[in-house]
Amino acid sequence: MKDVLKFKNVSLTYQTANDEIKAIDDLSFSVKDGEFVSIIGPSGCGKSTILSLIAGLISPTKGTIEKSNDDVGYMLQKDELFGWRTVIKNVYLPLEIKKINDKEKKEYADHLLNKYGLKKFINSYPNELSGGMRQRVALIRTLVFNPSLLLLDEPFSALDYQTRLSVCDDVYKIIKEEKKTAILVTHDISEAISMSDKIIILSKRPCSVKNVIYTHLDGDTPFFKRESKNFTVYFNKIWNELTYEKN
Amino acid sequence: MKKTNYSAERQKYLLGKKKNKIFIISCRILILIAILSLWEILATLNVIDAFITSSPSKIITTAKKLFAENNLTYHMSITLYETFMGFMISAIFGYLIALLLWWSENLRNVLEPYIVVLNSLPKIALGPIIIVWFGAGIKSIIFMTIIIGIIVSIITMLNGFIATDNNKILLLKTMGASKFQILNKLVIPSSVKTFISMLKINVGLSWIGSIMGEYLVSKAGLGYLIVYGGQVFKLDLVMTATVILCFMATVMYLIVAFIEKKISKS
Ligand SMILES: Nc1ncnc2c1ncn2[C@@H]1O[C@H](COP(=O)(O)OP(=O)(O)OP(=O)(O)O)[C@@H](O)[C@H]1O
Ligand SMILES: [Mg+2]
Numbered sequence: 001m002k003d004v005l006k007f008k009n010v011s012l013t014y015q016t017a018n019d020e021i022k023a024i025d026d027l028s029f030s031v032k033d034g035e036f037v038s039i040i041g042p043s044g045c046g047k048s049t050i051l052s053l054i055a056g057l058i059s060p061t062k063g064t065i066e067k068s069n070d071d072v073g074y075m076l077q078k079d080e081l082f083g084w085r086t087v088i089k090n091v092y093l094p095l096e097i098k099k100i101n102d103k104e105k106k107e108y109a110d111h112l113l114n115k116y117g118l119k120k121f122i123n124s125y126p127n128e129l130s131g132g133m134r135q136r137v138a139l140i141r142t143l144v145f146n147p148s149l150l151l152l153d154e155p156f157s158a159l160d161y162q163t164r165l166s167v168c169d170d171v172y173k174i175i176k177e178e179k180k181t182a183i184l185v186t187h188d189i190s191e192a193i194s195m196s197d198k199i200i201i202l203s204k205r206p207c208s209v210k211n212v213i214y215t216h217l218d219g220d221t222p223f224f225k226r227e228s229k230n231f232t233v234y235f236n237k238i239w240n241e242l243t244y245e246k247n
Numbered sequence: 248m249k250k251t252n253y254s255a256e257r258q259k260y261l262l263g264k265k266k267n268k269i270f271i272i273s274c275r276i277l278i279l280i281a282i283l284s285l286w287e288i289l290a291t292l293n294v295i296d297a298f299i300t301s302s303p304s305k306i307i308t309t310a311k312k313l314f315a316e317n318n319l320t321y322h323m324s325i326t327l328y329e330t331f332m333g334f335m336i337s338a339i340f341g342y343l344i345a346l347l348l349w350w351s352e353n354l355r356n357v358l359e360p361y362i363v364v365l366n367s368l369p370k371i372a373l374g375p376i377i378i379v380w381f382g383a384g385i386k387s388i389i390f391m392t393i394i395i396g397i398i399v400s401i402i403t404m405l406n407g408f409i410a411t412d413n414n415k416i417l418l419l420k421t422m423g424a425s426k427f428q429i430l431n432k433l434v435i436p437s438s439v440k441t442f443i444s445m446l447k448i449n450v451g452l453s454w455i456g457s458i459m460g461e462y463l464v465s466k467a468g469l470g471y472l473i474v475y476g477g478q479v480f481k482l483d484l485v486m487t488a489t490v491i492l493c494f495m496a497t498v499m500y501l502i503v504a505f506i507e508k509k510i511s512k513s
Contacts, residue, residue, distance in 0.1 A: 055421050074421035084436050096432065097422040105288055151421075 004149060004181050005031040005054065005212070010063035010204075012049060015224070025206035026063070026093045031149075031181060031198075033068075036172075038192035040238065041202030041210075047185040050207075051151045054183070073147035077154045079138035081126035088113070088122040091141045098145060105145060112140045116174060124162045132163045132170070139171055143178060150175060150182040156191065168195065168222045193234045194222035202242050211241055276365075300485040304363055309487040326457055327469040327495065329385060333392025334453035338446060340393075341400025348401070348435070349434065350410040350426070366398045370456075374463045383464040391463070392456030396449050403448060407441025408434050443507045454496050469495075 012024040023046035031037050039047050043220045052058050053065060055072050063118070073094075081090045091109045116136055126134055135155065142150060155171070156164045172195055175182050184242055186192050192199050193215055217228040225231065253261065283303045289295045290302035290510045297305065313319035350357045373394065381387040411434045419429050461470025476484030 057417075057420055072421070074418070076414055076418060078414065079410075082415070082433070082436070093432070097419065097424045097428055182439045216385045219357070 001032045001034065002032045002205060003030045003066075004068045005183075006066040007050075007053075008064045008066070010053065010060045010065060012046070012053065012058070013061045014049075014069070024053075024060075024204040025208050027208050028063075029200055029212070031183060033109065034181045035179055035198060036184070038186055038196040038197045038199045039202060039243070040186055040189065040192045040199060041207055042204045042242065043187065045202050046207040047202065048153055051153055051183070051185060054151055067149075069148040070198075071145065071147040072149045072151055073142035073145070074151045075138055075155045076080045076143045076158065077152065078158050079126070079208065081134055081137060081141075084124055086116060086123050086125055086174055087129070090126065090137060091144055093141060094145050100145060106243055109144045110138065112143060112174075113137075114138065116170065130163070131159050132167045134214065136170055136174075137166050139174060141179070143174070148181060150180050152182060152184040154185055154187065165223060172222050189235055189238050190226060190231075191222075193217070193231060193238070194225040199238065201238060210243040214236065282396075298480075298490075299482055301483045305483045306487045306490055309483045313487070322468055322472055322488075323491065323495065324471065325385070325416050325465075326461065326492075329388045329392060329457040329460065329468065330453045331455050332389045333396060334449055336389070337393045337396030337400050337453070338345060340440070341397045341445070341449075342404055343409060345401050345404035346430070350407050350430070355405075362398065362401065365394075366402060370395045371463075372458060378464055384466075387464050388457055388460030388468075392453050395456040395459075396452040400401070400445050400454060402436070402447055404441060405446045407438040407445075410441075411437055443503070443510065446503050446506070447500070450499050451498070454492070458492070462500035464470070 007027050007029050010024060010027045012023070012226070014021040014023055027050070037088065039050060041047055046202060047055040049058070051074065053060060054067070055074050056070070081087075082093070085093070088109075091113065092106065095105055095109075108124075113119055118133065118137060118140070121129060121133065126137070129137065138155070152171075156167055159167055184195060194217070196215060199215065200209055200211045201213065202208070202211045215230075215234055217230055217234075219225040219228050286300070287303045290297040290300060290305075310319065313322075317369050334491055338472075348358065370391065374391070377387045379388055381390055415433055415437070416429055424432070457468070458470035461468045462474050465471040472488040473485050473492075476482065476488065
């Protein structure tokens with residue numbers, strides 16, 4: 001399968017009034033079409049920075065980033081739904097911003113809302129929804145203009161454990177069914193193993209790739225993958241990589 | 248979607264709430280009646296000197312007399328006009344200037360010390376200058392009202408704009424939003440609450456501005472009546488004008504509160 005994203009020796013240094021902060025140092029990796037990739041690393045190592053680079057919000061100081069498609073959908077830690085807009089208006093927001101006014105895209109949005117159990121709530125305001133539902137709306141908002149690549153920056157960390165497990169399953173299912181390529185940034189080793197095909201482990205700041213692990217687990221949802229017998233093997237391996245890093 | 252078939256507990260709860268509300272309102276009215284009657288009684292019994300304190304009945308008589316002479320509506324409309332103009336201009340321009348300052352960080356940094364100084368300056372000190380520039384008339388008074396209201400409006404609105412959630416701005420940027428879209432889709436709608444509080448503050452300041460202006464220069468208006476009444480020792484006139492002022496300021500505040508309710512519902 002072809003690469004949809006390729007980082008080649010990318011470095012990035014932030015300039016601030018008092019200091020310059022090197023966030024990324026000589027980072028190379030690639031992502032294939034349809035792959036689910038997790039990025040895991042110590043906090044503050046530069047994970048969000050990688051996503052900003054992919055989204056084109058900042059440009060690398062050195063190196064190149066190749067993207068096969070400019071359309072990326074970005075999902076943040078919190079749902080960031082606009083409280084003064086109804087669910088449906090929140091979902092249409094990217095279309096408004098991109099000044100897309102075709103019926104097809106709107107129908108696709110309606111279709112997604114129906115399919116993922118939010119039909120009843122399209123005219124509700126976000127504060128009437130549960131945390132899990134809000135996160136699903138946020139994902140649909142990200143999907144609505146049909147981006148080929150999804151960037152997820154710790155999208156579940158604001159949820160309680162139980163909601164988190166079920167939203168994980170929901171999001172996984174949606175992403176697989178809509179056939180998206182996804183990059184998930186997370187702190188949670190179990191989440192990374194249960195959701196992804198490939199895990200990129202980063203060193204501490206300035207980050208570069210420390211190791212790449214391909215996972216092969218039984219089960220077709222993250223929830224069942226957690227019960228697969230190889231799960232702990234992967235867990236320990238990643239745990240050691242990250243712990244060893246700290247010393 | 249209003250529910251009508253409430254459970255027994257809910258009905259009880261709602262009834263309790265309603266009763267409590269009635270109680271509060273009755274207390275408020277009672278206090279007002281108590282104050283007014285005490286004032287009236289003490290004045291008629293000559294315990295207090297009605298020449299200095301006036302009395303509710305005298306206020307009503309004075310108001311009636313002024314009204315009959317067609318004076319009252321004239322003075323009221325003058326003050327209302329000044330206040331309203333001052334209010335509108337400082338709210339609109341305060342909002343627009345705050346938008347401009349949000350838009351350009353450089354402009355904001357350049358103007359910051361000027362705003363700080365203007366904000367701490369007691370505006371009444373500018374009175375004589377304003378009179379010289381704008382003449383001893385309504386123009387001066389409106390100008391006074393504007394400078395009192397506009398700086399606070401700018402500062403309040405600017406703080407509201409700047410407080411926009413950075414993550415939401417980031418979200419819009421990932422969608423490829425332009426700065427104008429960020430302003431239009433996020434900054435303005437998310438600062439509606441600030442806008443309402445700016446209006447509320449501004450109502451109060453506009454009355455201060457117009458009355459202060461009238462103290463300085465006017466030939467008409469409620470502030471003029473108060474100053475004039477004080478000078479010729481017609482305390483009935485002073486009290487009447489003050490009561491009417493209270494009344495008008497309340498009405499204006501209620502209008503803003505009404506707008507608030509309308510906006511926060513939608
Ligand atoms: N706009 C910026 N200007 C200056 N420094 C920044 C900026 N954004 C991030 N940094 C710094 O770059 C480093 C990496 O930040 P980044 O947010 O990418 O890390 P992260 O791995 O996502 O962290 P976390 O685990 O907390 O989410 C941090 O030290 C951070 O302080
Ligand atoms: Mg981060």
